[in-house]
Amino acid sequence: xxxxxxxxxxxxxxxxxxxxxxxxxxxxxxxxxxxxxxxxxxxxxxxxxxxxxxxxxxxxxxxxxxxxxxxxxxxxxxxxxxxxxxxxxxxxxxxxxxxxxxxxxxxxxxxxxxxxxxxxxxxxxxxxxxxxxxxxxxxxxxxxxxxxxxxxxxxxxxxxxxxxxxxxxxxxxxxxxxxxxxxxxxxxxxxxxxxxxxxxxxxxxxxxxxxxxxxxxxxxxxxxxxxxxxxxxxxxxx
Ligand SMILES: C[S@@+](CC[C@H](N)C(=O)[O-])C[C@H]1O[C@@H](n2cnc3c(N)ncnc32)[C@H](O)[C@@H]1O
Numbered sequence: 001x002x003x004x005x006x007x008x009x010x011x012x013x014x015x016x017x018x019x020x021x022x023x024x025x026x027x028x029x030x031x032x033x034x035x036x037x038x039x040x041x042x043x044x045x046x047x048x049x050x051x052x053x054x055x056x057x058x059x060x061x062x063x064x065x066x067x068x069x070x071x072x073x074x075x076x077x078x079x080x081x082x083x084x085x086x087x088x089x090x091x092x093x094x095x096x097x098x099x100x101x102x103x104x105x106x107x108x109x110x111x112x113x114x115x116x117x118x119x120x121x122x123x124x125x126x127x128x129x130x131x132x133x134x135x136x137x138x139x140x141x142x143x144x145x146x147x148x149x150x151x152x153x154x155x156x157x158x159x160x161x162x163x164x165x166x167x168x169x170x171x172x173x174x175x176x177x178x179x180x181x182x183x184x185x186x187x188x189x190x191x192x193x194x195x196x197x198x199x200x201x202x203x204x205x206x207x208x209x210x211x212x213x214x215x216x217x218x219x220x221x222x223x224x225x226x227x228x229x230x231x232x233x234x235x236x237x238x
Pocket of ligand 1: 033036102
């Protein structure tokens, strides 16, 4: 598990396993969700082998909270591939207690399923990590209700989204299409307070509140290095 901290080793394992399981074992499966934006699966398949370290913004502070230990059961929603799982394991959480959930899966460690209808019973997890996935939901409130259902009372939820000041037209100019169908959303989730508000009176103690302090956003013209991120870790009251 210590070796997974080394990026070259970690990403090599993830990519080799993904290549084998997708190309040779033919294990790739996808699922549609009526609550997800239309391009969700096709857009994310393009980055299937991409290993992004941004989830550390959630995993590093989460792993310091003494409510969790190596027996904690942790669900990662929207990992896309196994990279988020290996990063969490590098912090001392055994792989056997970590599970992913995604509309895309090639791995037995990632259950194929929809975050708006999570295929687990209530109070099943000590913590849920939900990184850079909420923005694919046309009904974020429904996804949060499901998360509240499957996390244990007093359990932890860690949520991250990219900060953006881009409009639909800016996204179309930059990548040719917009991931979000803006007409379906009241407002894009872009701040820690908006995330906390989704939990209503079930938001307990806030352990981590990182409200994109630098406010760096991609624009119609360019992808910025070090884009800002919004991240919250909170306890769920039940
Ligand atoms: C941008 S990736 C995030 C990957 C990784 N967590 C990271 O932070 O880099 C978003 C992932 O969420 C998944 N996703 C989107 N909508 C979902 C849904 N309704 N249920 C489950 N997974 C979903 C996508 O398939 C994709 O794998």
